[in-house]
Amino acid sequence: MSKAKKEYRNKFLDDTKYPTCLAPWHAITIKWGGAVVPDIIYKQKLGNINDQTLKEIWYGKKAKELRRMHRSRDVPEYCIGCQKKEQSGRSRRMFFWDKMDYDLRIESEWHDWDMEPDIRYLDFTLSNKCNLACIHCGPFVSTGWSKLGKKLNKEMPEYWTEQQIGYNGVDDFTFMDNLFANPEYFRNLETVALRGGEPLYDEHCYNVLKWFVDNDIASKVSLDISTNATVVEQKFLDIFAEFKHVELLISIEATDELYSVIRGGKNFTWEDLNKNVDQFYALNNVEVVFAVTVMTTNVFNLDKIWEWFAKYHRKKASIAMTNVVVSPAYLNIAHLPDELKQIAIEKIKDIPTSTIWPLNSVHSDVFEYQTGIADIRKGLQREVEEKEQKRWWQRYLQYTADLDRLNGTDTFNLVEELSPYKELVDGKETA
Numbered sequence: 001m002s003k004a005k006k007e008y009r010n011k012f013l014d015d016t017k018y019p020t021c022l023a024p025w026h027a028i029t030i031k032w033g034g035a036v037v038p039d040i041i042y043k044q045k046l047g048n049i050n051d052q053t054l055k056e057i058w059y060g061k062k063a064k065e066l067r068r069m070h071r072s073r074d075v076p077e078y079c080i081g082c083q084k085k086e087q088s089g090r091s092r093r094m095f096f097w098d099k100m101d102y103d104l105r106i107e108s109e110w111h112d113w114d115m116e117p118d119i120r121y122l123d124f125t126l127s128n129k130c131n132l133a134c135i136h137c138g139p140f141v142s143t144g145w146s147k148l149g150k151k152l153n154k155e156m157p158e159y160w161t162e163q164q165i166g167y168n169g170v171d172d173f174t175f176m177d178n179l180f181a182n183p184e185y186f187r188n189l190e191t192v193a194l195r196g197g198e199p200l201y202d203e204h205c206y207n208v209l210k211w212f213v214d215n216d217i218a219s220k221v222s223l224d225i226s227t228n229a230t231v232v233e234q235k236f237l238d239i240f241a242e243f244k245h246v247e248l249l250i251s252i253e254a255t256d257e258l259y260s261v262i263r264g265g266k267n268f269t270w271e272d273l274n275k276n277v278d279q280f281y282a283l284n285n286v287e288v289v290f291a292v293t294v295m296t297t298n299v300f301n302l303d304k305i306w307e308w309f310a311k312y313h314r315k316k317a318s319i320a321m322t323n324v325v326v327s328p329a330y331l332n333i334a335h336l337p338d339e340l341k342q343i344a345i346e347k348i349k350d351i352p353t354s355t356i357w358p359l360n361s362v363h364s365d366v367f368e369y370q371t372g373i374a375d376i377r378k379g380l381q382r383e384v385e386e387k388e389q390k391r392w393w394q395r396y397l398q399y400t401a402d403l404d405r406l407n408g409t410d411t412f413n414l415v416e417e418l419s420p421y422k423e424l425v426d427g428k429e430t431a
Contacts, residue, residue, distance in 0.1 A: 010097045017109050019070045021079070021093035022100050024063070025111050028054070029123040030179065032169045038066065039092045040125060040195060041081035050174075053181040058117050067113040081326075088334050088379030089294070089324030090372065096121070099191075117185035123193040124208055127169025130198040132228055133264030134253070135403055136295050136325055139165040142197060144264065148406060159328070159399060169197075170204055176211055189217070192243075193224040201231045209239050218242040222362075225249065226291065229276050230268045237279070240286055245362055248280055249291040249320070255304045261409045262297060281316060287361055288317040294324045294376055295331040296396055299344045300417045302376070306351045315358050321351075322372035324379050330399055334382040335392035341380045343417055348373055397425040 012018050019025070023038040030036060034050035036057050046066070047057030057063060069076050075083065082091035097105065100120060130142035138159075139149030149165045180186065192212060199205040212218040222245040229250040240246045252273075253262045259270040280286050290313065292298075292305060302321065309319050325331040336344065351373045357364040400411050401422070412422040 010094060012097050012105050012108075013094065016073060018105070019067075019108055019111055020073045020075055021070050021082070022096040022105070022108060023093065023121075024067045024070050025108070025115065026100060026104070026118060027096060027121040027123065028119055029125060030175070031125045032127050034170075034175055039096075040123065041079075041085075041092055043078040043081065049178050051178075053178045054117065054185060055182050058185075059114070064113050067111075071111060071113055084326045085324070088326060088332060088382055089375040090322035101190075117182075118188055119186050120188055120190045121193065122186070122189060122191070123195065124205070125195040126197075126199075126204040126208065127167065127202055128197045129167065129169060129202045129204075130196055130228075131201050131231060132198070132268070134228070134251075135262050135264065135297060135400075136253070136293055136331055138328075140168075143167050148264070151406060152402060156398070156402060158395075169202075173204075173207060173211060176208075180215075186217075189221055191222050191224050193226075195226050198228055198231065199225050200227050200229075200233065200236050206235060206239065209236075209243075213239065213242045219244055222247065226251070228263070229273060229280070230263075232276050232279055237283060240283060243285065246283070246286045247289060247362075248286055249289045250277065250280075252290045252292055252305060253295075254298045254301045255308055258298065258301055258411075258414050261407075261411055261414060265407045265409065277313075288313075290317060290319045291323065292319065292321040292372075294321055294333060294372075294379075296333055296336060297331070297400065297411060297415065297418075299333050299336075299376070299380075300347055300415055302351065302373075303347045306348075314355070316360070318357060318361065318363075318369060319355075320372055322370070322375055324375060330392045330395040332392065333376070333379050334384050335389050335396070336380070337389070337393060340417060345377060345380050348376060394424070397421055401425045 027038055028036060029038065029040050030049055031040070034048040035045035036047050036049050037045055044062065046063045047060055049057070066076060082093045085091035086094070104120070128141045128143055130144045133142060133144040133148050137145060139145040143166070146165055152159060153165070194205050194208070196202060209218070212221065219242065221243065223240070223243050224247050226249045229248070253259065256270050259273065260266050260268065277288065280288055290309060292302070294302065309317075324333065329335060333341075333344065352371060353374045354368050354370050356368055357366070363369065400418070403409065404411050412418050
């Protein structure tokens, strides 16, 4: 076996002459309810676009202080999510340092806390409407979880704390007037991103796309859409053609029967997904990225995902295994028992740390990209306190047993590495 390449890390991340993160200067996320944050994982809202203009929010006390702290490389507590992510995988600040134009990254050496907005990345999380109840999700971010979430919370409220179960979403689109009250702030806008819930299952997301078409902006920007690809409506396929480019990040968490289990049951199959992917390949300006969210349940299936990708999709799509679950902690691969970590490391040994972009990719000029497998190895090699490891491992086993019971699935038999541990939870409560 050839010698593994040195782990990739963007050179800007640790250079003290640059800000800690680019998002406070060049990215905005609009959440349901109108909250404005630099990125979806940021824990404090900077303002509300329903009753403030972007200018008022941008030059408000919270936003200026956020930029000041990142400029001095003093990471605020509200950005702690990135620090946690980087213990086991890739963070959002790493995403922005990789994604933004090279010239902009260089220019960030002179960024100041009161500079005029130059938004390159505009992200919408308009609702939690979703048709699935994936095991790494929850009732706050998916309406597909509502019924099951209520049942599970009655038995084990520790799984989710302080989470509102039910629909959360926007009511209308008047906020777009406030957002674009100063259109010059978006003079260099490159990417419009849609999150969920499930964007392709949400009428609000379609309406936002139509807004960009109606205002003659669509042809100048690219779309970045995170989707489970289980719902394909023709009107979405048609409107995609109006945009400069569309990057569909299709979540693939396992193959075959385990795919359905992770999706929350047997309502959507692996075969169904493959048929839908073919529909997206048929669109001229759509690029497919298979985005693998890595967690305890699927870490032993990553070799199968890679085999499937390499055999059928490597020349047409790319793959990203960069998102390692940190929260909830019981799904974090760092909390696996040591003997299972070694098995997982052995199973992924033949997945390359990097591979080449497909020829039709807008990124193909840089030739090579990181698969994310190096970050997974880092997560599996991470040392945790024994008490913490035991606590979250027991919680994981109980959570899996509870979901199997309520969904009529059998994860322990499907994942042979987990089978010996089933007896630890039958009839027992978590620690």
